[in-house]
Amino acid sequence: MFLPVSASIRQFARAVTADRMVGDELALAVSAEANQKNRNGAPPANRVEWFRRFVLRWREVMAEEASPKPFSNSAFIRSMGPMPSEARLVLLLNDVCGFSAREVQEILEPLSQPYEELLTEGRSLVRSDRGERSALIVEDEPLIAADLRDVLEDMGVIVVGMARTAEQGARQALKNSPDIVLADYNLDGQKTGVDAVAAFHDAHHCPVIFITGYPDEVLKGDEVEPDFVIVKPYRPEAVQAAVAHCLDAARYAAIDADAKTGAL
Amino acid sequence: MSQNKSDAPEKRVEKLQIMVADSELSMIDDWRFENRAASRSAAIRSLIYLGLELTKSNPEQVGKLLEQLDRA
Incomplete structure (x- = not known):
């Protein structure tokens, strides 16, 4: 059973930040950035595509070389600190959000290590x-x-x-x-x-x-x-x-x- | 936040939470001291007032500034 997409992304962001208010703000800021970038394209066709665009835009904002303009969405996103490791993202998307292995790979591609290794590493973090x-x-x-x-x-x-x-x-x-x-x-x-x-x-x-x-x-x-x-x-x-x-x-x-x- | 004034007596004050980066908070505090605002909250209220007034008097400039912010 799945949550609605927007709730699902808020949930994901809350898990990343372990804070409801901060997580929701992060979800909104990254979504706004992703929408801004894709404003002339088609809206995401499914849940996997929503998450893929979300993670992609988040990565792009973190990788920007120029300092973000104060009070912009980018500034807020960057002030959250680095993104969780790939292993943590795999764990979250698979075990908490309920995506399949193929879907998680689609959301996070390109992965730096084989998926199974990342999931094993992620699950070892739990313990x-x-x-x-x-x-x-x-x-x-x-x-x-x-x-x-x-x-x-x-x-x-x-x-x-x-x-x-x-x-x-x-x-x-x-x-x-x-x-x-x-x-x-x-x-x-x-x-x-x-x-x-x-x-x-x-x-x-x-x-x-x-x-x-x-x-x-x-x-x-x-x-x-x-x-x-x-x-x-x-x-x-x-x-x-x-x-x-x-x-x-x-x-x-x-x-x-x-x-x-x-x-x- | 909009309130329907006819339904209930108007609340006298509303506490808002906002999230800003450390560097942005420094900018607000600098503005506060340069402009002798009584508190951080008073400084932010003044800045909001300025933003709203500028939106009325110069909507084109506000539009441009917002566009720059989104593109940053």
Whole structure:
């Protein structure tokens, strides 16, 4: 099951930056640049072509020799720092975005190494030593919660809490300060995973991955849209790749600090 | 951000988040000090005001500047 294209590209950019706001801005800036360049050509025919143009334009902007004009899209894109390695891009596109091997190769061509080698390298990054990193699971179905715990522990992440309701989730997040939260969007009862996250996000800011069977309901682009969405039924490698990216990507401390004070 | 004033009492203030590169923030701060703006937020409000006013008084120049920005 696929997300809509624009949501899919936002998701990809959020995974790269591990930040909803920064990821969305990056997705918009690169898309605007790609559209600008292709404004007289045909629009992308399919999802693979959208991603191919997106990655291509991103690479081109990063490779430009001249300094970008301040306040331009290029300046913003360049200020994000280097693109992720090919191995990480392969991992993300394959395991998180769900593209096939052939599609990933089409999006990223030319690859500097054989695809299989890059995927193996990418998957080994998932298991790299990150020290003690902790996760909170907010899931009302005990079997899925237990499975997610196994998936996380398999990659060396310590599960510091398993909550079954939005209220429990918020309490445990504040008590345990996890490095990452995995939440079911459709919790039993009145409240959703978004309510759980909204209740603690101001006091404890960390990446949140939502797992849902209804991505269209979640990814509407409005204010309560979550950081990151994985579609049910999930594959363990998709969860692990998403968690690994969120834990590895640098947080944008300055932006977070500004967001907390509300100051411009 | 547009607001329908007839529906609800107007909010007195709206917090905006913007993202700029470090070097761009320095440019804003330099402008702030050169023009003695009371705060960074006040400086940005003044710059927005200038942009909006220029758009009204000289749309051709604004069009050219925007085109240059997109092509950068």
